[in-house]
Amino acid sequence: MKYDSQYYILRENHESGAYMLGHTEGTDEGLFSLMSLRSISRRVLGPGNVKVYDGNISKFFPCDYHETAEQLVSEKFRQVLAPFNLPGVDFYQTNIVNGDKIWSEHYYMHIWNHHKAIHHGRSKIDGTYVDDDFTLEVLSLDENVLDKISLEKRLVFTLEEKPKFLFHETVVQALREANLTGLSFQRVDEWSIGSAFE
Template sequence: MKYDSQYYILRENHESGAYMLGHTEGTDEGLFHLMSLRSISRRVLAPGKVKVYDGDTSKFFPCDYHETAKQLISERFKKTLSQFDLPGVDYYETHIINDGKVWKEHYFMHIWNHHKAIHHGRSKIDGTYVDDDFTLEVLSLDENVLDKIPLEKRLVFTLEEKPKFLFHETVVQALREANLTGLSFERVDSWSIGSAFE
């Protein structure tokens, strides 16, 4: 349980949650592979394009973080992460388009640094661990796995079993100090499937 208080799950907050963004015409098709567990740099040849599909478009202004089923971040967010030289994290230029306006300094963040790190005894699931066919209800991280990985290689990673993006407390502190908009973090030992609706 020692890592459950050190890692956080990235979430959008009420600012960015008021809008739903998604791919639009002209986006590079390589960016449809952002959930891949390997680099997609050879697939992506041009910027992504997203638009606002839901929310009051007349009031829209981009936040530093938007959840679009993937992770859409600003230049400021990217700059804050870049100081950590994170392995297995790529950024792909993406333009946000809304009512004729275009914001260019945004990126899809692809985290393909992944570890099979769910503790089977302490986590709660609905389903079976066989073929990772389950819904994660309560998460606890496996110290036997993470102890073997140097900290610099697990500052930011994705759970191999389920697409949860985990950020170490040192990275979270830097992101908080940057006063970024649109994001919040929930510590692993406080997270449950129901907390997404709180």
């Protein structure tokens, strides 16, 4: 349980959650592999393109974080993470298109640093851990797994079992101090499946 209070799940807030963005024509096909558990740098040869599909399109202005099916971040967000030299985290330039307006200083963030770190005894699931066929209801991290990984290699990672993106408190503090828009964090020990609707 010692890591449950040190790690946070990245979420949209009401600013970015008011809009739905998604891939559009011209997106490099390699970017459709963003949930891959390995680097996709050899597959991606060009930029991504997303457009606003839902929300008050006339009032849209990009936030520093948008959750599409993946994580879309601004240059400012990317610069906050740069000093951490995060292993297994890549950024791919992506244009946000809204009518005749284009914002080009955004990136898909591909987190392919992954660890099988769900504690089976304390976490609650609906389903079975066999073949990771479950819905995660309450999360607790396995200290026996994370103790064996240096902090530098687990500052930001993806749960291998389920695509939850976890950020260590030191990274969260840096992101909060940068006054970024569109994002919020929820500590692992305060997260449950129902908290996504709070």
